[in-house]
Amino acid sequence: MSDSKPSPCIEIHAVDKIFGSEASGYRALDNVSLTIKDKEFFTLLGPSGCGKTTLLRMLAGFETPTRGDIYLHGRNVVELPPRARRVNMVFQNYALFPHLTVAQNIAFGLEMLDWKKPQIGERVAKMLSLVRLEEFSARKPAQLSGGQQQRVALARALAPQPEVLLLDEPLSALDLKLRKEMQSELKRLQRETGITFILVTHDQEEALAMSDRLAVMSGGRVLQAGTPEEIYSRPASRFVADFIGEANIIPGEALGRSGTLAIRPEHITLGAGTPARLRGAVREITFLGADTLFEIAVPHGTEILKIRARLRGRAPDVEVDGHVWLHWPDEVEWGVDG
Amino acid sequence: MRIKPALGLLSPAIIVIFIFMAIPMLIALAYSFATADAYGGVTMPPSISAYVQMLFTQDFDGSLIFTTSYLLIIWRSVYLAALATGLALAVGFPVAWYIVCQPPSRRRLLLTLVTLPFWINTLIRTYCWILILRDEGLINKFLSWLGAISQPLPLMYNQGAILLGLVYTFLPFMVLPIYATLERVDPRLIEAAFDLYASRYRVLRRVVWPLARPGVAAGLVLVFAPALGAFLQPDMLGGGKQLLLGSLIEMQFTSSRNWPFGSALAVLVTLAVVIALIAARGRKEAPAR
Ligand SMILES: Nc1ncnc2c1ncn2[C@@H]1O[C@H](COP(=O)(O)OP(=O)(O)O)[C@@H](O)[C@H]1O
Numbered sequence A: 001m002s003d004s005k006p007s008p009c010i011e012i013h014a015v016d017k018i019f020g021s022e023a024s025g026y027r028a029l030d031n032v033s034l035t036i037k038d039k040e041f042f043t044l045l046g047p048s049g050c051g052k053t054t055l056l057r058m059l060a061g062f063e064t065p066t067r068g069d070i071y072l073h074g075r076n077v078v079e080l081p082p083r084a085r086r087v088n089m090v091f092q093n094y095a096l097f098p099h100l101t102v103a104q105n106i107a108f109g110l111e112m113l114d115w116k117k118p119q120i121g122e123r124v125a126k127m128l129s130l131v132r133l134e135e136f137s138a139r140k141p142a143q144l145s146g147g148q149q150q151r152v153a154l155a156r157a158l159a160p161q162p163e164v165l166l167l168d169e170p171l172s173a174l175d176l177k178l179r180k181e182m183q184s185e186l187k188r189l190q191r192e193t194g195i196t197f198i199l200v201t202h203d204q205e206e207a208l209a210m211s212d213r214l215a216v217m218s219g220g221r222v223l224q225a226g227t228p229e230e231i232y233s234r235p236a237s238r239f240v241a242d243f244i245g246e247a248n249i250i251p252g253e254a255l256g257r258s259g260t261l262a263i264r265p266e267h268i269t270l271g272a273g274t275p276a277r278l279r280g281a282v283r284e285i286t287f288l289g290a291d292t293l294f295e296i297a298v299p300h301g302t303e304i305l306k307i308r309a310r311l312r313g314r315a316p317d318v319e320v321d322g323h324v325w326l327h328w329p330d331e332v333e334w335g336v337d338g
Numbered sequence B: 001m002r003i004k005p006a007l008g009l010l011s012p013a014i015i016v017i018f019i020f021m022a023i024p025m026l027i028a029l030a031y032s033f034a035t036a037d038a039y040g041g042v043t044m045p046p047s048i049s050a051y052v053q054m055l056f057t058q059d060f061d062g063s064l065i066f067t068t069s070y071l072l073i074i075w076r077s078v079y080l081a082a083l084a085t086g087l088a089l090a091v092g093f094p095v096a097w098y099i100v101c102q103p104p105s106r107r108r109l110l111l112t113l114v115t116l117p118f119w120i121n122t123l124i125r126t127y128c129w130i131l132i133l134r135d136e137g138l139i140n141k142f143l144s145w146l147g148a149i150s151q152p153l154p155l156m157y158n159q160g161a162i163l164l165g166l167v168y169t170f171l172p173f174m175v176l177p178i179y180a181t182l183e184r185v186d187p188r189l190i191e192a193a194f195d196l197y198a199s200r201y202r203v204l205r206r207v208v209w210p211l212a213r214p215g216v217a218a219g220l221v222l223v224f225a226p227a228l229g230a231f232l233q234p235d236m237l238g239g240g241k242q243l244l245l246g247s248l249i250e251m252q253f254t255s256s257r258n259w260p261f262g263s264a265l266a267v268l269v270t271l272a273v274v275i276a277l278i279a280a281r282g283r284k285e286a287p288a289r
C-alpha cells in the first residue's frame, strides 16, 4: 500500500481457456488481456456463451487458464485455490446455504477465516445493516424474496472484506423494478465499501449505467475495453456498435465515399425540404413516449437500406410513406470495419 | 368430493400395503397374545404369557422368577445392530460422496456395482464369506502361504464376523439414500463454501453433511431395521453361539415351536424399528425450525 505507484488490482495477461483437449476442445477464452484498477466498478459485457462466466470463475479460482497469467495486486494467482485468494463471488442464483439462517450465512466466511466470536457478531451486524436486512437475520433463505436473497448473497460475499467482489449476472433473476433498485444499491455498496467490483452481464443498459469501465466480449475474446462513454461514442467494431445501444451501418458508397460508417439513431434528424445526405421513404413510425422512432427505407443500388432514426418528442409533418431527408453532423458518425 | 379420485388412484397401493404389510403384522400381534399349542400351532385362550416370558421364567411350582437371559439377547442384538449401522454409515457416507463426485458415466457404473449384490441370494453371499473367513479359508490360506501365520486366525464364529456380515449385507441400504440426497446438493453451494475460505474438511462438515442428513436418517433406519432382525449372518458367521433376536425368533417358529413367543419378539422388533423411524424423522425436522 505504501507503493508510490500501486500495481493494478487485476491484470489478466494473454489468457486462453480450452475445455477438453487442446486439439479438439472448445475454446472458451481466446487471448484475453485486461487490466482492472483498484476500487473500480468493472463490467464484463457480452452475449450468452461468450465466456464471461468462465473468466469470472478463473478470477475466483474455480478454473485454471490453459495459457496465460492472472495477477492479483502483482501476485500471480493462477495456481492458487479459491480459499487462498481474497476474492469473493456472488453466484448467479445466489447459492445461499439453505440450512443456515441469514446471519449464519453471512458469518460463514468469517468462521472459516477463524475470526473470534465477538468480531464475527459485530461484522455480521454491520453487514446486515449495510444491506438493510436487520429484521431478517434469523430467517432461512427459503423464507426470503428474491431481492432479499440477493442482498444476503452480497452481504455474505462482502463480509470477509475481499479485495475483489465478483458478481455473475446478479440481477438477471429479478424483475425490472427490483433490478433498477438493485443497480443503485450495488453502486452504493461499491462506493461505501471501496472494494473492486467485477460484474458480469449480458444487459448493455445495465453495463452502461453501472460501470466505471467495461469490456465487451464476444466468442471468447475481448473486443473493446473502456469507459461507457468511450465505448458508446466510439465503438471499435460493428459488433460493439450494434451490441452497445443501436447503430445504423451505412456503406460509404451510399454517400459517395469509401469504407463503412456507423451512426446512432438518436443522432439523425429528419427534414422534409432541404436536401441532405440521404433521402428515403418513411416505413414506420413508433411513438415511444419521450421519443419517436422512425424506420426509413433508403434505396442504395439494388438494395434498400433500413435506417432507424430516434427523435425527441413527436416529429411534425412527417408521415408514413412520405419522403424525408436525413441529416447528421460530421462529428457523430464514425468508421467501422466491414 | 375432490378426495375421491385421489383415493381411487391410491387404492391399489393401499390394498398392497394392507395385504402384504398390515395383515401379517396384525396376525403376528394376534398370535403374540395366544397360547402355544403342544403341536406347534396356537390355541385359545388369549394370554400375555408370551410377553411375560421375556422377563420371567416359570419355576417348577409355577411361580415366576425374573430372568435376564432374554433381555441379554435383546440388548446384544440392539447393540450389534446399532454398531453395524454405525459402521455402515462410516463406510457408506464416504462411498456415496465419492460416487457423487465422479462424472455422470462413472456414477452409473459405480451405482450398478453398489446394487450388484442384490442380484445374488443373500444366503449364497453369506456362504461365500464362510469360504473366505474359515480356518481353511482364503484369508488364512493366503497368510500362511505368505508365512505370516502358523496357526489359522480365528476369523469366524465371533461378533466381528457377525458385524462384517451385517455391514456387508446392508451397506447398499445406507449408500443409496445418502447418494440420493447428495446428488441433489447444488454443486454451487460447495463452490460457495470453498469461495468463502472453507477447507475440504469444513465443506464436508458444515455444508455437505447437514444437507445429507435426511438421507443419512433414512439409511440409518434402513440398515438398523433388517440388522436387528437378521438371523442368517449371526447363524452362519457367528455359528449361532451367541443367540440374537433374529435367530431366537426363527427358532420359536421352527425347533422350539412357540409361535406366541416368536410373534411377541417380532412385535418387539417392529416396535423398536418404529421408534427408530420416529427418532430419525425428529432429527430431520429439528434443524429446520
Ligand atoms: N466446464 C465446461 N466444459 C465445457 N465447456 C464449457 C464449460 N464451461 C463453459 N463451457 C463453454 O464455454 C462457453 C462459455 O461459457 P460461459 O463462460 O458460461 O459463457 P457466458 O457466461 O458468457 O454465458 C460456452 O459455450 C460453454 O458451453
Ligand SMILES: [Mg+2]
Binding pocket: A052, A053, A169
Ligand atoms: Mg454466464
